[in-house]
Amino acid sequence: xxxxxxxxxxxxxxxxxxxxxxxxxxxxxxxxxxxxxxxxxxxxxxxxxxxxxxxxxxxxxxxxxxxxxxxxxxxxxxxxxxxxxxxxxxxxxxxxxxxxxxxxxxxxxxxxxxxxxxxxxxxxxxxxxxxxxxxxxxxxxxxxxxxxxxxxxxxxxxxxxxxxxxxxxxxxxxxxxxxxxxxxxxxxxxxxxxxxxxxxxxxxxxxxxxxxxxxxxxxx
Amino acid sequence: xxxxxxxxxxxxxxxxxxxxxxxxxxxxxxxxxxxxxxxxxxxxxxxxxxxxxxxxxxxxxxxxxxxxxxxxxxxxxxxxxxxxxxxxxxxxxxxxxxxxxxxxxxxxxxxxxxxxxxxxxxxxxxxxxxxxxxxxxxxxxxxxxxxxxxxxxxxxxxxxxxxxxxxxxxxxxxxxxxxxxxxxxxxxxxxxxxxxxxxxxxxxxxxxxxxxxxxxxxxx
DNA sequence: TCCTCAATCAAACACTTGTTTTAATCCGAT
DNA sequence: ATCGGATTAAAACAAGTGTTTGATTGAGGA
Numbered sequence: 001x002x003x004x005x006x007x008x009x010x011x012x013x014x015x016x017x018x019x020x021x022x023x024x025x026x027x028x029x030x031x032x033x034x035x036x037x038x039x040x041x042x043x044x045x046x047x048x049x050x051x052x053x054x055x056x057x058x059x060x061x062x063x064x065x066x067x068x069x070x071x072x073x074x075x076x077x078x079x080x081x082x083x084x085x086x087x088x089x090x091x092x093x094x095x096x097x098x099x100x101x102x103x104x105x106x107x108x109x110x111x112x113x114x115x116x117x118x119x120x121x122x123x124x125x126x127x128x129x130x131x132x133x134x135x136x137x138x139x140x141x142x143x144x145x146x147x148x149x150x151x152x153x154x155x156x157x158x159x160x161x162x163x164x165x166x167x168x169x170x171x172x173x174x175x176x177x178x179x180x181x182x183x184x185x186x187x188x189x190x191x192x193x194x195x196x197x198x199x200x201x202x203x204x205x206x207x208x209x210x211x212x213x214x215x216x217x218x219x220x
Numbered sequence: 221x222x223x224x225x226x227x228x229x230x231x232x233x234x235x236x237x238x239x240x241x242x243x244x245x246x247x248x249x250x251x252x253x254x255x256x257x258x259x260x261x262x263x264x265x266x267x268x269x270x271x272x273x274x275x276x277x278x279x280x281x282x283x284x285x286x287x288x289x290x291x292x293x294x295x296x297x298x299x300x301x302x303x304x305x306x307x308x309x310x311x312x313x314x315x316x317x318x319x320x321x322x323x324x325x326x327x328x329x330x331x332x333x334x335x336x337x338x339x340x341x342x343x344x345x346x347x348x349x350x351x352x353x354x355x356x357x358x359x360x361x362x363x364x365x366x367x368x369x370x371x372x373x374x375x376x377x378x379x380x381x382x383x384x385x386x387x388x389x390x391x392x393x394x395x396x397x398x399x400x401x402x403x404x405x406x407x408x409x410x411x412x413x414x415x416x417x418x419x420x421x422x423x424x425x426x427x428x429x430x431x432x433x434x435x436x437x438x439x440x
Numbered sequence: 441t442c443c444t445c446a447a448t449c450a451a452a453c454a455c456t457t458g459t460t461t462t463a464a465t466c467c468g469a470t
Numbered sequence: 471a472t473c474g475g476a477t478t479a480a481a482a483c484a485a486g487t488g489t490t491t492g493a494t495t496g497a498g499g500a
Binding site for chain 2: 024155169
């Protein structure tokens with residue numbers, strides 16, 4: 001059976017782990033949500049912790065398969081690749097078509113790491129970081145200093161992650177309606193334009209010229 | 221000292237809550253670290269949850285008193301106020317002279333909120349957000365659209381928080397030595413220059429085109 | 441001195457936790 | 471039909487949880 005109880009356990013566990021954290025999630029709750037017996041988790045995974053890492057690995061393997069390698073058309077300009085990259089990151093996090101726990105459990109792992117964090121970094125974060133670095137190298141020149149490039153990458157990713165990690169704070173801070181008005185497309189355009197302007201590849205924000213979405217070709 | 225064990229309990233609780241999270245922290249561990257009896261927490265606070273919110277409130281009251289209201293000299297240019305503000309945020313988080321759990325427990329609360337989150341936002345986040353908004357209004361003009369201003373503020377704060385929230389990921393990603401090379405001063409300069417350039421108030425990163433630093437007053 | 445009352449302590453409480461055990465069930469191969 | 475391995479089920483396990491109890495302390499006031 002594809003719909004094994006083992007898979008049902010991983011799905012239920014991921015959802016509950018992502019929502020309540022590792023310690024607060026009980027195997028009884030997980031088994032009940034998975035319509036499985038209490039002993040099932042120990043039969044299939046041996047112990048609770050193994051079920052947790054199985055859920056994390058499943059989440060990142062799904063994230064891998066759901067996102068088609070981020071391979072952009074070769075004739076796409078670096079600027080447009082950056083724009084598409086930022087939009088995709090935001091969509092992946094805020095437009096939850098897939099089960100929301102896939103990224104929730106990984107963000108929890110990245111903020112308060114357990115032993116599964118290293119695997120997440122290697123299998124999920126590093127490929128994404130390499131993709132970002134490739135774009136930045138095309139944008140800034142391949143002899144750009146590595147440390148500066150790292151910081152620029154962190155500046156971009158930090159902007160994106162902020163809207164996900166601290167979403168509840170933003171809601172409380174600016175109100176529900178103002179938060180709902182921040183659509184993914186609007187956020188992606190802002191972050192892209194903000195970052196491009198910081199790198200000198202687009203007109204700066206700040207002066208209220210109704211800036212149309214920048215679609216300039218990259219300067220090589 | 222009037223409330224001896226009560227304060228010891230709050231200190232021990234804050235440290236353990238920040239490190240292990242609410243559920244994983246046991247009152248027995250807390251009482252042992254505080255050299256108090258197991259019944260002390262229930263005698264002084266009634267229940268575990270009240271001790272937690274007491275620790276959170278203590279952390280934010282300390283954060284308030286430790287940071288002298290962020291009142292800059294009146295003749296300081298908005299650009300320099302922004303630079304000082306960013307540096308101060310980073311110092312507060314990464315240069316731990318004070319007990320590290322003061323901000324650790326609040327970041328945990330902001331990322332995965334409990335019922336204490338609203339209080340943290342109102343008493344700690346909102347004043348800081350107002351300070352940031354005041355600087356941005358001086359920088360961009362007091363008739364700047366609110367939503368755009370919010371997003372710019374989030375872009376700046378997101379860059380800062382990234383280095384704290386995802387510090388373990390950064391360590392794994394670029395290595396210990398490269399991470400240690402990212403001093404607070406270096407990060408503050410980068411984030412400030414990056415953000416100023418994005419707003420068109422400083423030369424852009426990316427190319428060494430020495431555009432003279434713009435330190436003009438806000439255009440109204 | 442006696443009393444009071446807040447504070448501390450050891451012990452036990454009732455409950456949940458993760459895990460194990462043992463028996464029952466399914467299901468394809470013989 | 472029968473066997474045997476794989477899976478599920480119910481119950482019990484030991485350990486840990488937050489919380490409560492009731493006794494004990496020790497300083498301050500009448």
